[in-house]
Amino acid sequence: MPARTIAATGPLTALLLAGLVGVSSATVAYGEGAVAMIGPQLPVEDAVAAPETDDETIATPADPLGEALGAYLSDKTARAEAVAAAPYLTARRWQAVADFYAARENAPVWSADGIPSLAARRLIGRLGQADRDGLEPADYALPAGLARTAGKLDAQTVARFETHLSAALLAYAEEAQAGRVKPNDLSRYITVSPKRPEPVAALQSLAEASNPLTVLDGFNPPHPQFQALREQLALLRQPKAEEDRPVVVPAGKALKPGASGPRVAALRQRLGVAVAEGGEAELFDEALKEAVLTFQRDNGLHADGIVGSRTLLALNAVADDGMAVSDVIANMERWRWMPRDLGAFHIFVNIPEFQARLYRDGNKVYETRIVVGKPSNQTPVFSDVMDHVIVNPYWNVPFSIVSQEMLPSIQANPNGYLGGRNYEVLAGGRVVNPASVDWAGGNLRSVRIRQRPGRGNALGQIKFMFPNKHSVYLHDTPSKRLFGRSSRAFSHGCVRVKDPFDFADALLQLDKNWSAARLKKMVGGQERRVDLTHAVPVHLAYFTAFVDEEGRLQRRPDIYGHNARLTKALKIDGWQEWQRFAVATPVVRSPRRAAPAKAAAKKVEHKDVRTRRAELQRLRQRRSNDMYR
Numbered sequence: 316m317p318a319r320t321i322a323a324t325g326p327l328t329a330l331l332l333a334g335l336v337g338v339s340s341a342t343v344a345y346g347e348g349a350v351a352m353i354g355p356q357l358p359v360e361d362a363v364a365a366p367e368t369d370d371e372t373i374a375t376p377a378d379p380l381g382e383a384l385g386a387y388l389s390d391k392t393a394r395a396e397a398v399a400a401a402p403y404l405t406a407r408r409w410q411a412v413a414d415f416y417a418a419r420e421n422a423p424v425w426s427a428d429g430i431p432s433l434a435a436r437r438l439i440g441r442l443g444q445a446d447r448d449g450l451e452p453a454d455y456a457l458p459a460g461l462a463r464t465a466g467k468l469d470a471q472t473v474a475r476f477e478t479h480l481s482a483a484l485l486a487y488a489e490e491a492q493a494g495r496v497k498p499n500d501l502s503r504y505i506t507v508s509p510k511r512p513e514p515v516a517a518l519q520s521l522a523e524a525s526n527p528l529t530v531l532d533g534f535n536p537p538h539p540q541f542q543a544l545r546e547q548l549a550l551l552r553q554p555k556a557e558e559d560r561p562v563v564v565p566a567g568k569a570l571k572p573g574a575s576g577p578r579v580a581a582l583r584q585r586l587g588v589a590v591a592e593g594g595e596a597e598l599f600d601e602a603l604k605e606a607v608l609t610f611q612r613d614n615g616l617h618a619d620g621i622v623g624s625r626t627l628l629a630l631n632a633v634a635d636d637g638m639a640v641s642d643v644i645a646n647m648e649r650w651r652w653m654p655r656d657l658g659a660f661h662i663f664v665n666i667p668e669f670q671a672r673l674y675r676d677g678n679k680v681y682e683t684r685i686v687v688g689k690p691s692n693q694t695p696v697f698s699d700v701m702d703h704v705i706v707n708p709y710w711n712v713p714f715s716i717v718s719q720e721m722l723p724s725i726q727a728n729p730n731g732y733l734g735g736r737n738y739e740v741l742a743g744g745r746v747v748n749p750a751s752v753d754w755a756g757g758n759l760r761s762v763r764i765r766q767r768p769g770r771g772n773a774l775g776q777i778k779f780m781f782p783n784k785h786s787v788y789l790h791d792t793p794s795k796r797l798f799g800r801s802s803r804a805f806s807h808g809c810v811r812v813k814d815p816f817d818f819a820d821a822l823l824q825l826d827k828n829w830s831a832a833r834l835k836k837m838v839g840g841q842e843r844r845v846d847l848t849h850a851v852p853v854h855l856a857y858f859t860a861f862v863d864e865e866g867r868l869q870r871r872p873d874i875y876g877h878n879a880r881l882t883k884a885l886k887i888d889g890w891q892e893w894q895r896f897a898v899a900t901p902v903v904r905s906p907r908r909a910a911p912a913k914a915a916a917k918k919v920e921h922k923d924v925r926t927r928r929a930e931l932q933r934l935r936q937r938r939s940n941d942m943y944r
Contacts, residue, residue, distance in 0.1 A: 378422070380429065383470035384477055385421040388413040401479060402454050403486035411514035412481045418515065424522045425480050429467040434527050435480060441528055442483055447549060448491060448535055449647035455483045481518055484531065488517045491534040494651035498696075501880045505696045505857075506784065507652045538657070539677075541650040543862035548643045561585065564630050570622040574599040582622060585630055586610060614869060615670070617801035624872050625801055632860075632870040639860075641889040642870055645881045646860040654698055658852035660825060662701065664789075664810055666694050667859045667871040669803040671789070671812065673821050679864075681821035686792065686803045686811035693875050694787065694808050694855060701781040701851045704819065705844050706837045707768035708778045712738070713786065716807060717764055726754045737767045768842055776838050777815050779822070781853045789853075791815040804874050810855070825849050 387393055388409075398404045416422075425435035439462055442455040456462065461476050468476060493509035512534065524530040535541065562585040565578050580596045586606040590596045604620040611618040614629045622630070632639065657663070657674070664671045666687050673681040688694040712721070724732045729749035733740065740749045741763045752762055766772050775791025785808065792811040797803060812818050820831035826848045837843050857877055860870050873879060879897040882890035 379470050380423055380426075380473050381421040384416060384423060384474040387471070387474035387478060388416060388421075397475075397478070401458070401482070402456075403483045404479070408482050408485050408514070409478075411485060412478055412518070415481065415515045415518040416477070418519075419522075423473060423477050425477055426468065426473055429469070429473055431464060431468070431476065435476075437528055438484060438521075438531065439480065441531060442487055445487060448545065449548060449644040450487070450490060450495070454490070454495075455487050457483060484521055485514055485518060487531065488512050488521075488534040489514075490651075491531075492536075492651060494648050496648070496881070496884045498652050501884060502693075502696075502875075502877060504693045504875070505877070507697055509652045536650040536653065537655055538650055538653065540858075540861055541647060543866075544643050544647050544650070544860065547860075547862060547868045548640065548647070551640050551643065561631075564622070564627060566627065569624075570599055572599050572601070572604045572620060579603070582607075582630070613865075614867070615668070615863065617799070619801065623801060628870045628872055632868045637889055638892050639868075639870070641882050641887045641893065642860045642878065643868070644887050645878050645885070646858050648881060648885065649856070649858060653854065653856065654852075657854060660849070661852040661854065662789075662822070664694075664853070664855045665861070666696070666855065666857045667874055668861075668869075671810065671818070673818075675824075680824070681818065683818055684798045684803070684813040685789075686794075686797050686805050688806050688808040689804050690875055692807040694806070694810060695785045696855055696857045696877075697783065697785070698852065698854045699781040699783045701779055701822075701847065701853050703780050703844055703846045704834070705778050705780060705842060706776065706834055707840060707842045708772070708774045708776075708790070709768060709842055710766040710773045712764045712766065713807065714760060718759055721764075722754065722759075725749070729754060733764070737769060737771055738764050739767060740764055768840075775815065777819065777834065779812075779815075779818075787855075789815075789818075802872075802874070822851065823847075 394406070394409050398406060398409060416424075425432055425438075439457065443452050445452045445455055457476075457479050461472070461479055464472065464476065489511045493511040498505045498507050498509070517534070520530050521527045535545075562581055564581045564585055567578055570579060570582060575595070575598045577597060579599045582599075583590070583596060583603055586603070588603050588606045591600065591602060594600060607622060607626070608618050608620045610616075610630070611620075611626055616626055616629060660673070660675045662671065662673055664685065664687075669685055669687060671683050671685045672679050717725075721732075729752065733749045739746050740752060741747065742752070742761060747762075766774075771793060773792070775793055778788050778790035780788050787809045789810045789812050794805075794811075795813070797805050797811075798813045816831040816835055819834055823829050823831065828848055829845060834845065837845075857875070858871075859873050859878055860868065863869050873893065876897040879890075879893040879895075882893045
């Protein structure tokens with residue numbers, strides 16, 4: 316009798332069947348079209364019929380910890396209570412944590428079999444050290460009952476522990492990377508938009524890391540200046556013996572050679588200048604002046620031998636003046652607003668320092684003095700990309716300058732004032748006679764004033780363009796004397812460059828098509844645009860505390876009051892001290908109008924219909940003219 320194949324309904328049944336028949340050979344088929352050969356075939360009469368059963372399934376036992384975690388994250392009451400109690404929990408972060416666990420079927424991350432992992436303990440400890448990053452540890456502190464749990468936790472406690480730790484880690488990651496406040500809320504002159512990490516991706520990176528502490532620290536800014544400020548913060552907080560503390564030079568009027576008093580004695584002690592034989596410790600003598608000059612040169616200050624506000628702040632940079640720590644923390648926060656990649660080749664303008672620098676592959680390749688905006692016309696804080704330069708530029712006068720500064724002089728003598736300063740007036744795209752404009756009652760926005768290229772042009776011979784919403788740029792200037800000042804906040808918002816063609820040479824070092832020498836040959840004549848082969852990132856930044864190339868902490872005055880607003884928003888200890896530097900938000904004034912002449916009594920004049928129609932027609936033509944739109 317020919318052998319037959321015995322059908323089985325599943326692999327386990329097939330193996331069992333082979334064992335039951337006690338044979339060394341059989342053919343057992345299971346599944347659809349699948350055949351397993353176990354030796355030669357048996358005659359059917361010697362075989363045992365396979366029982367008819369359903370496909371076998373192995374039931375996975377329910378995970379009580381995962382079920383408890385899923386239920387907790389779905390509980391609206393639990394969410395409301397947690398959000399109200401924990402500073403790091405918001406409705407948005409709760410949802411992000413729920414999405415994170417849902418993607419992993421609510422499997423716990425920071426505990427195993429109800430016992431918190433070693434990684435979780437270390438992460439909790441790292442959150443407790445957030446102050447070394449310029450953050451506040453209390454903002455990420457888990458409830459005491461969760462932070463100090465011991466032994467095996469029940470399912471409900473595991474759910475709370477997992478949720479709270481994940482939310483605290485997410486809060487730290489977001490605030491370490493993008494900051495604790497929205498920059499735009501502090502000032503309309505700050506238009507940066509730091510990017511927060513994607514919440515679920517941030518938690519996944521921590522959960523999957525072999526060293527989650529390194530990943531957590533990596534959310535902080537990668538810039539060397541941030542790391543240097545973090546080190547300085549640690550040094551400032553170290554307790555020091557009385558003899559090791561730097562001498563504080565008290566605030567007051569500028570100290571000049573010939574001055575005398577206790578402040579001069581403190582200055583002498585701070586700089587380590589001995590008293591000459593027969594001299595006085597409290598007298599600002601020639602030796603002390605030389606020491607001040609050396610200090611100013613070494614610290615990038617204007618060397619004039621006078622201890623003004625900028626030199627005083629540099630002298631007290633690491634002293635216990637009560638503001639150094641808050642200054643450093645505020646500037647660490649600002650680094651969180653900067654792009655994480657500044658660009659391999661980029662321009663960095665530090666407004667309070669009045670300096671602009673070019674960096675290539677992390678190394679400074681050029682540095683120059685600059686003039687920035689007045690407190691009433693602040694240079695904005697933002698990043699953009701420079702893509703062209705203009706030689707022999709026109710200066711299109713901003714409406715604010717026309718309406719608030721120039722208008723009275725124009726009204727008094729339109730042709731004399733504008734013509735004498737090389738200005739021209741445009742209406743409807745055409746140059747018009749200034750005297751034809753109704754400066755007293757017309758709509759000023761219907762006309763545009765610009766200064767022609769040439770001698771005396773406010774932008775000088777060249778401007779460097781990175782089109783932006785603020786209409787600011789870097790440019791030359793005919794007012795070179797201002798670069799000799801220590802404090803250089805004089806412009807209407809744009810950045811004036813001391814040596815623009817030297818700056819152009821450094822800027823064009825990667826551009827094979829252009830050089831400063833070639834640009835200079837274009838000076839004179841009509842406006843010319845030159846597109847850069849490689850666009851260059853530009854960062855207009857505001858750092859009152861930074862670390863110089865010698866590793867020294869440097870501090871500069873808060874010229875725009877940004878520190879005053881930021882320290883208050885962050886509630887940094889000592890924020891009240893900064894309020895004396897607060898700068899009121901500039902008020903946009905309405906255009907000044909000439910005082911109307913006293914109207915004389917009008918004599919009633921009767922006109923015929925034809926005359927009145929002709930006058931009405933002329934009025935309509937006048938209103939339709941581009942000049943009066």
